[in-house]
Amino acid sequence: TPTLPRTNSDNSQQTSKAQLSHTSSVRKKGVKDFEFGKTLGEGSYSTVVSARDRSNGREYAVKILDKKHIIKEKKVKYVNIEKNTLNKMNHPGIVRLYYTFQDPDSLYFVLDHAKNGELLTFIKKLGSFDLNCTQYYASQILSAIEYMHSQGVIHRDLKPENILLDDKMHVKVTDFGTAKILEQNADGEEDDRANSFVGTAEYVSPELLKEKAACKSSDFWALGCIIYQLIAGRPPFKGTNEYRTFQRIVNLEYSFPDGFPPIAKDLVQKLLVLNPSERLGSAGKGGVERLKAHSFFQGIDWDALWQQPAPRLL
Numbered sequence: 001t002p003t004l005p006r007t008n009s010d011n012s013q014q015t016s017k018a019q020l021s022h023t024s025s026v027r028k029k030g031v032k033d034f035e036f037g038k039t040l041g042e043g044s045y046s047t048v049v050s051a052r053d054r055s056n057g058r059e060y061a062v063k064i065l066d067k068k069h070i071i072k073e074k075k076v077k078y079v080n081i082e083k084n085t086l087n088k089m090n091h092p093g094i095v096r097l098y099y100t101f102q103d104p105d106s107l108y109f110v111l112d113h114a115k116n117g118e119l120l121t122f123i124k125k126l127g128s129f130d131l132n133c134t135q136y137y138a139s140q141i142l143s144a145i146e147y148m149h150s151q152g153v154i155h156r157d158l159k160p161e162n163i164l165l166d167d168k169m170h171v172k173v174t175d176f177g178t179a180k181i182l183e184q185n186a187d188g189e190e191d192d193r194a195n196s197f198v199g200t201a202e203y204v205s206p207e208l209l210k211e212k213a214a215c216k217s218s219d220f221w222a223l224g225c226i227i228y229q230l231i232a233g234r235p236p237f238k239g240t241n242e243y244r245t246f247q248r249i250v251n252l253e254y255s256f257p258d259g260f261p262p263i264a265k266d267l268v269q270k271l272l273v274l275n276p277s278e279r280l281g282s283a284g285k286g287g288v289e290r291l292k293a294h295s296f297f298q299g300i301d302w303d304a305l306w307q308q309p310a311p312r313l314l
């Protein structure tokens with residue numbers, strides 16, 4: 001019997017004989033299936049272009065990677081990590097990967113189109129968020145972190161540039177090329193240390209700088225930096241160069257501007273803790289449930305989070 005063609009890129013099980021009779025509906029997508037529109041942005045190794053599926057009019061963001069450039073820059077590993085982590089993700093707060101395909105020159109990732117772009121743009125435009133808006137965005141980011149950790153994935157590079165917003169101004173976390181998939185070791189325990197990669201200076205955790213090893217708590221450190229930045233309008237650790245920024249991080253050199261809401265200050269102080277096991281959210285400190293129970297998130301209905309309309313950004 002002929003080898004049955006695989007269905008789309010989520011490596012779902014082989015198509016059954018019955019399904020084969022409708023091959024048209026599960027045929028692998030390719031470049032020709034999409035009408036490409038405007039460029040949404042450029043990365044170091046990628047271009048993101050809006051695209052419409054010709055068969056149903058659905059809109060996507062297609063991330064196009066140039067193979068020669070990837071190979072020259074030795075980033076093939078990151079491409080596989082991005083694909084393998086995104087394939088595991090299925091959560092309203094995380095950019096969805098629908099299809100992947102390639103042609104001789106490029107790789108294509110068909111993703112949710114987050115129409116309102118990066119959270120960073122709004123921080124720059126508004127200067128800072130009020131407490132209600134900060135609480136809303138922080139809770140959606142935390143919900144996405146909780147989910148990816150439950151799938152054994154550490155993001156490792158959370159920052160306002162990687163937090164996109166869709167047309168309903170809901171959070172869509174992206175950029176999983178530098179994520180870490182925690183392997184299950186023999187007795188099913190996760191080995192909780194991931195090594196080698198260092199994130200973006202202002203948001204990198206002290207353990208990554210000192211022991212070159214990130215853990216789930218490293219994402220909670222980044223959340224602390226993001227919450228601080230939403231309210232203060234700038235990240236807590238910012239030196240005149242990367243080295244000085246790192247020095248401030250490992251020495252926990254930061255302070256709160258006047259008027260920083262006490263409830264937010266209490267939470268940030270419990271996240272920006274040098275020892276990852278002492279950080280709120282870490283397994284030893286009651287895990288993510290204890291973090292979600294912090295009074296900063298009082299009033300958040302975690303089960304209805306994604307049905308809530310976004311607060312007007314004032």
Ligand SMILES: Nc1ncnc2c1ncn2[C@@H]1O[C@H](COP(=O)(O)OP(=O)(O)OP(=O)(O)O)[C@@H](O)[C@H]1O
Nearest residue numbers: 040041042043044045046048061111112113114175
């Ligand atoms: N799913 C998406 N929807 C809308 N815009 C997107 C989407 N993904 C990326 N973009 C935008 O396209 C630009 C390029 O994103 P991309 O992920 O290719 O590179 P990057 O991660 O920003 O850069 P680098 O690869 O250097 O880290 C970014 O500015 C981002 O805002």
Ligand SMILES: O=C(O)[C@@H]1CCC(=O)N(CCc2ccc(Cl)cc2)[C@H]1c1ccccc1Cl
Nearest residue numbers: 067070071076079080083100101102107108
């Ligand atoms: O992992 C997969 O699903 C396939 C497997 C078959 C395949 O050839 N590719 C592309 C592998 C690849 C990765 C990087 C470069 Cl620069 C070139 C080819 C993979 C691929 C195809 C499309 C988009 C991304 C990827 Cl990793």
